[in-house]
Amino acid sequence: MVVLAGCHKTEPEPTEVEITRSQISIMEGTLYETTVYTLTTNVDGPRVVFVGGLHGDEIAGWNVALDLLDYSFTKGSYLIIPQASILACQLEKRYPGQGNNGLYEGVTYSDLNRTFPGSATGNPTERIAHAIIEVVTAFDPDIIVDLHESRDSYTGGYLGDSIIYCNVKTALFALEMTERMNELYITAFDTPFHVENSAPAGSFNNYCSQTFDALVMTFETNRKLVLSQRLDQQLALIEILLSKI
Numbered sequence: 001m002v003v004l005a006g007c008h009k010t011e012p013e014p015t016e017v018e019i020t021r022s023q024i025s026i027m028e029g030t031l032y033e034t035t036v037y038t039l040t041t042n043v044d045g046p047r048v049v050f051v052g053g054l055h056g057d058e059i060a061g062w063n064v065a066l067d068l069l070d071y072s073f074t075k076g077s078y079l080i081i082p083q084a085s086i087l088a089c090q091l092e093k094r095y096p097g098q099g100n101n102g103l104y105e106g107v108t109y110s111d112l113n114r115t116f117p118g119s120a121t122g123n124p125t126e127r128i129a130h131a132i133i134e135v136v137t138a139f140d141p142d143i144i145v146d147l148h149e150s151r152d153s154y155t156g157g158y159l160g161d162s163i164i165y166c167n168v169k170t171a172l173f174a175l176e177m178t179e180r181m182n183e184l185y186i187t188a189f190d191t192p193f194h195v196e197n198s199a200p201a202g203s204f205n206n207y208c209s210q211t212f213d214a215l216v217m218t219f220e221t222n223r224k225l226v227l228s229q230r231l232d233q234q235l236a237l238i239e240i241l242l243s244k245i
């Protein structure tokens with residue numbers, strides 16, 4: 001505050017939100033090394049995890065996660081893993097070796113999002129899953145969001161245009177989020193978002209839903225839409241989430 005000589009005005013200015021940033025690497029020194037970012041505001045609020053890139057071909061998910069590193073969060077703390085499977089993201093494949101029995105450059109991979117909680121001593125896919133669970137556990141999250149895409153909408157038999165949840169705690173929250181999304185962002189030409197009440201065994205959502213006392217959601221955009229619209233929808237869902245917490 002600028003105090004002028006002889007002026008006794010003492011009105012407080014609103015608290016400026018400050019964001020403290022830190023980062024670590026997981027799977028350090030390997031092909032799978034990826035960065036985990038922590039953004040902590042100086043305002044009380046929930047502890048939120050955003051994960052992108054568990055599937056490398058779900059480009060809107062991991063790109064919006066990268067964009068979040070510059071987001072002006074106004075409260076709470078955030079753990080962001082934009083490119084969980086960085087090799088899959090670089091290859092833009094669901095997992096390395098997809099379409100080749102999981103074999104890529106002499107190493108066999110499988111679907112990271114069917115591998116949780118993984119293992120510290122397992123194959124590369126299992127070790128990546130384990131490393132992710134370690135940092136998420138240490139963060140002690142209140143809310144966990146996994147950013148994905150599907151090859152088509154639920155109207156076409158896939159998972160696009162959905163929010164997936166599988167614990168009771170999240171049910172009403174996820175439903176309210178889809179209602180808000182449809183009210184604010186979805187036109188008569190778009191497929192309305194809906195909720196899916198199941199996450200497959202071994203998925204990050206399934207494991208986290210059973211393990212943490214947290215709201216756990218997977219956002220699934222529809223890859224039949226153009227990328228710009230999918231990015232807009234991912235960000236819209238995140239903004240709705242942030243407006244509710």
Ligand SMILES: [Zn+2]
Pocket residue numbers: 054055058113148149
């Ligand atoms: Zn996915």
